[in-house]
Amino acid sequence: NEEEIIRLKYDISAMKRKKVEMHKLVNNERKTHIGELNRLKKEVIQRDKEVNKLRRITDRKTLQAEKSNQVAKSRLEQIGILKAKYTEAERKLRIKTVKKGVMEKAGLDNVIMGRRNTTTKKPISKKAISYNSTADIDLIRDFLDKKVSDVGKKEAIADKLANEWEDHIL
Numbered sequence: 001n002e003e004e005i006i007r008l009k010y011d012i013s014a015m016k017r018k019k020v021e022m023h024k025l026v027n028n029e030r031k032t033h034i035g036e037l038n039r040l041k042k043e044v045i046q047r048d049k050e051v052n053k054l055r056r057i058t059d060r061k062t063l064q065a066e067k068s069n070q071v072a073k074s075r076l077e078q079i080g081i082l083k084a085k086y087t088e089a090e091r092k093l094r095i096k097t098v099k100k101g102v103m104e105k106a107g108l109d110n111v112i113m114g115r116r117n118t119t120t121k122k123p124i125s126k127k128a129i130s131y132n133s134t135a136d137i138d139l140i141r142d143f144l145d146k147k148v149s150d151v152g153k154k155e156a157i158a159d160k161l162a163n164e165w166e167d168h169i170l
Helices: 002-105 126-130 134-169
Strands: none
Touching: 002 134
16 A cells, blocks of 8 residues: 555656646746737737828829829810810811902902902093082992992802811811
């Protein structure tokens, strides 16, 4: 029995030593685990900071790109408006030039007064000047009215022709 007690005492002391060793091992593992957790937490925090920084930079660049896009759109609209004005002015100038050419071919000056361009002028005799009666004035007024209406018709025809040519050009 004594041998049994000695063996049991020896087993108990061996178990106590193993218990102490196990406690040391567990404490060391716990310390290592806590250290590793702290290191990983620091890495996570650092990566979160980097991600937030990159997100802010991305947001800033996105906002800047949107502003640039809006500026580009407004400038494009302005360019479109200016281009439309320019093409309209160019069209009017072409119509005016064609109309002027047609009116010159018709023998009218470019002020459209209804006077013919004549290279040779007939001298007015003194008889025609001294012949001033009211009947003549009425005849002259009728004659001038006809000429003015004639010029108006020619101008309308020249307008139509200029617009037709403009449509053919475009």
